Amino acid sequence: MENPLQNYWRLRLERTQAALAENNFEVFLATTTQQAAETALLQIIPASKAVSVSWGGSMTFVTSGLYDRIKAQEELEIIDTFDKSLDAAASLERRRQALLADLFITGANAITEKGQLVNLDMYGNRVAGLTFGPKHVIVMAGRNKIVPDLQAAMNRIKAIAAPANTMRLDKKTPCVKTGVCQECKSPDRICNVWTITEKSFPKGRIKVILIDDELGL
Helix, strand or coil: CCCHHHHHHHHHHHHHHHHHHHCCCEEEEECCHHHHHHHHHHHHHHHHCCCEEEECCCHHHHHCCHHHHHHCCCCCEEECCCCCCCCHHHHHHHHHHHCCCCEEEECCCEEECCCCEEEEECCCHHHHHHHCCCCEEEEEEEHHHEECCHHHHHHHHHHHHHHHHHHHCCCCCHHHHHCCCCCCCCCCCCCCEEEEECCCCCCCCEEEEEECCCCCC
């Protein structure tokens, strides 16, 4: 067989796509980050008729270029929760406002091959937008986020996503030094709110773009 690794990931992505669709998510497959961004910008957003757009933390959203491209859309009302010019209080208020946007964009810490989204959040704004508030949600996720089941999802988040994100954010937690979750009580702890999204409700509210690349943490 030619390109066995490519074939392996195609099968896993298609299997995950089918499981998500069975759970009422609308699912798109993209081979590159550019295709993922164009799927959101040219298909999903126009179909949603969204006027206001915001987002929760997602490295994939930024890496794909979609963040910059959306900010350039003059017809959209942008609620930019990534604005570094805001102080802590204003940043928190901006995140609250984001929960009433027409469209909310975020990533995923893990996606199971049974069609579930699994996330662990610090403030809770990212998972709040995912679960309720915005009329439409786009989840962008690389193939590295795919895991077999819930236990594997939680293991992935605790072993990889959480320690790596604390390092990225320069937090003062034990896992920054050890690389392993210590179930800490640090004020900088980012592991505070778990969510498991079993199904999209209403059907199709959450759109998942699965990308055939290793992206994010």
